[in-house]
Amino acid sequence: MKDSSTRIIPRMAKGRRNRFFAAEGVDELLSMVLELTAEVSTLRERQYAMERVLEQHNLPVGEAVESWEPTEGDEAHLAADRERLLSTVLRTLEAQPKEEEQVETAAQDQTRAA
Amino acid sequence: MTQATPDVIRPRFTRDEKARKSFTSSLRAHVLGTQARRMREHYDEVVQPQFQRTHGRLPADGQEVRSVMKRERDFHFFSSVRSCAQEMVFASVIPAVERDMEELASRASELARDEQGVGGSLTLDPNFQVPENVTRLDVHLAPGSFHAEWGDDDVSAGAIYDSATRVFAFRQFGDDMNDIGMTMSNFVRLRYPDFKPTKILDCGCTVGHNTLPWATTFPDAEMHAIDVGPGLLRYAHARAQALEIPVHFHQMSATNMAFEDNSFDVVFSSMFLHELPLKDIKAFFKEAYRVLRPGGLLINMELPPNSRTEPYQSFHLDWDTYYNNEPHYKPFRDQDYPSLCVGAGFEADDCIEVTLPRYTFVGEEEFSQSVHKPAVFDNSTGRMNPKGTRWYGFGAFKAGEKA
Ligand SMILES: C[S@@+](CC[C@H](N)C(=O)[O-])C[C@H]1O[C@@H](n2cnc3c(N)ncnc32)[C@H](O)[C@@H]1O
Numbered sequence: 042m043k044d045s046s047t048r049i050i051p052r053m054a055k056g057r058r059n060r061f062f063a064a065e066g067v068d069e070l071l072s073m074v075l076e077l078t079a080e081v082s083t084l085r086e087r088q089y090a091m092e093r094v095l096e097q098h099n100l101p102v103g104e105a106v107e108s109w110e111p112t113e114g115d116e117a118h119l120a121a122d123r124e125r126l127l128s129t130v131l132r133t134l135e136a137q138p139k140e141e142e143q144v145e146t147a148a149q150d151q152t153r154a155a
Numbered sequence: 156m157t158q159a160t161p162d163v164i165r166p167r168f169t170r171d172e173k174a175r176k177s178f179t180s181s182l183r184a185h186v187l188g189t190q191a192r193r194m195r196e197h198y199d200e201v202v203q204p205q206f207q208r209t210h211g212r213l214p215a216d217g218q219e220v221r222s223v224m225k226r227e228r229d230f231h232f233f234s235s236v237r238s239c240a241q242e243m244v245f246a247s248v249i250p251a252v253e254r255d256m257e258e259l260a261s262r263a264s265e266l267a268r269d270e271q272g273v274g275g276s277l278t279l280d281p282n283f284q285v286p287e288n289v290t291r292l293d294v295h296l297a298p299g300s301f302h303a304e305w306g307d308d309d310v311s312a313g314a315i316y317d318s319a320t321r322v323f324a325f326r327q328f329g330d331d332m333n334d335i336g337m338t339m340s341n342f343v344r345l346r347y348p349d350f351k352p353t354k355i356l357d358c359g360c361t362v363g364h365n366t367l368p369w370a371t372t373f374p375d376a377e378m379h380a381i382d383v384g385p386g387l388l389r390y391a392h393a394r395a396q397a398l399e400i401p402v403h404f405h406q407m408s409a410t411n412m413a414f415e416d417n418s419f420d421v422v423f424s425s426m427f428l429h430e431l432p433l434k435d436i437k438a439f440f441k442e443a444y445r446v447l448r449p450g451g452l453l454i455n456m457e458l459p460p461n462s463r464t465e466p467y468q469s470f471h472l473d474w475d476t477y478y479n480n481e482p483h484y485k486p487f488r489d490q491d492y493p494s495l496c497v498g499a500g501f502e503a504d505d506c507i508e509v510t511l512p513r514y515t516f517v518g519e520e521e522f523s524q525s526v527h528k529p530a531v532f533d534n535s536t537g538r539m540n541p542k543g544t545r546w547y548g549f550g551a552f553k554a555g556e557k558a
Contacts, residue, residue, distance in 0.1 A: 054293035086174035123181040
């Protein structure tokens with residue numbers, strides 16, 4: 042018999058997941074955030090498509106959106122939009138203060154701890 | 156002529172699934188572009204100077220860079236996001252493949268019957284034992300690795316690989332996913348104009364993305380390709396048939412081939428050697444030597460060896476070995492490549508090493524000028540640099556005049 046006759050393909054590789062952060066749950070949390078971001082991105086694309094399609098037709102929207110294909114111009118728009126979304130969601134990682142500003146942060150921590 | 160996968164064997168993705176695939180590609184480009192650059196800056200500005208203060212010298216190799224980078228938050232974020240992105244690559248294509256599983260299998264079977272007379276073939280071996288390097292781990296986090304089957308005459312493994320690699324590559328493998336094969340075959344054509352191969356073999360062909368370019372670059376040659384995964388091979392064969400390119404696919408291990416001695420002019424592989432444990436790599440080189448005719452060429456596209464990359468680059472390229480279920484990557488890259496050839500019978504003087512711009516990106520004219528240039532090693536040599544990539548290849552001619 043084949044691996045399974047159920048014709049269900051697993052969504053995850055077998056074995057332990059990678060773990061990079063010392064604190065429990067951070068890797069999983071990051072995965073959830075990215076999945077959520079994927080959902081938002083998907084919705085945004087659909088929304089964008091919907092607007093373009095509405096312009097063209099008015100109705101019926103659902104069917105028209107389903108068959109819509111991005112042009113090269115649309116692709117560029119969507120790629121830029123995805124990049125912007127990623128920068129927003131990953132802001133805490135990527136817009137890190139430089140060293141001098143971190144000194145200030147350390148001072149703030151001391152103040153708070155006192 | 157295009158070599159993009161024809162619709163007849165592509166799973167149908169809904170509008171939302173297409174959007175999710177695009178997002179995952181963007182996430183990959185972002186983590187390997189912006190985030191990787193940021194991590195490098197942090198290394199240059201903070202981590203490396205710190206190392207130098209402590210040790211009075213710079214890190215000597217990738218392992219030393221890794222030992223200090225492993226403690227850095229930037230590395231944790233880069234790795235965690237990259238690892239998620241890898242999982243999402245497969246998650247973004249599996250639902251559609253699963254839904255269309257039976258339909259794809261029946262279309263593949265129909266194409267395999269070859270009513271249109273393309274002339275390709277498929278030979279599966281029902282008693283074949285898939286080697287442990289493929290079965291033990293889900294290689295590069297692909298559920299089911301390269302070999303799992305989920306239905307009758309199943310082509311899911313091939314359909315998943317084809318769609319997933321397109322998401323994974325964010326266009327770095329060319330519009331038709333065949334840039335490596337286009338680059339390497341055209342290198343042989345342009346660099347050795349008197350060498351006219353009549354029989355060519357691709358080892359570890361997966362779905363044949365980089366097999367087909369050899370068949371079209373050398374249209375008079377008979378093209379063979381081997382792999383170990385049955386679902387991959389069925390799909391590869393159906394895909395080649397649909398594109399009307401005749402290729403003979405065989406289920407066979409590259410470490411133990413059923414082909415006769417002195418029977419091929421070219422033995423090619425791409426992104427293949429790093430899948431094998433060292434003893435299998437050595438067995439493959441011996442087999443390649445055996446099946447090549449005198450004057451024939453072994454040419455492998457791979458990542459450059461660690462000895463050719465600066466310590467940080469080695470650290471960066473070795474990521475997959477630790478976190479992507481590719482345990483043989485670093486042990487392979489630690490090898491001296493010419494020694495692998497010489498150990499199998501090739502002469503040291505007959506070894507070749509090249510770095511090439513991507514053929515389908517730069518075009519015939521610019522490409523033909525670069526085939527005579529010496530190899531260049533920088534951070535665009537290897538793969539997947541969104542700012543530009545140069546493919547690396549190495550191998551050897553088998554001594555003796557062609558019979
Ligand atoms: C990363 S893929 C190669 C990609 C492919 N050459 C291309 O350019 O698109 C590695 C392939 O090697 C195959 N493989 C692993 N061990 C093998 C062996 N001993 N003999 C032949 N193929 C093998 C796997 O099944 C998989 O399809």
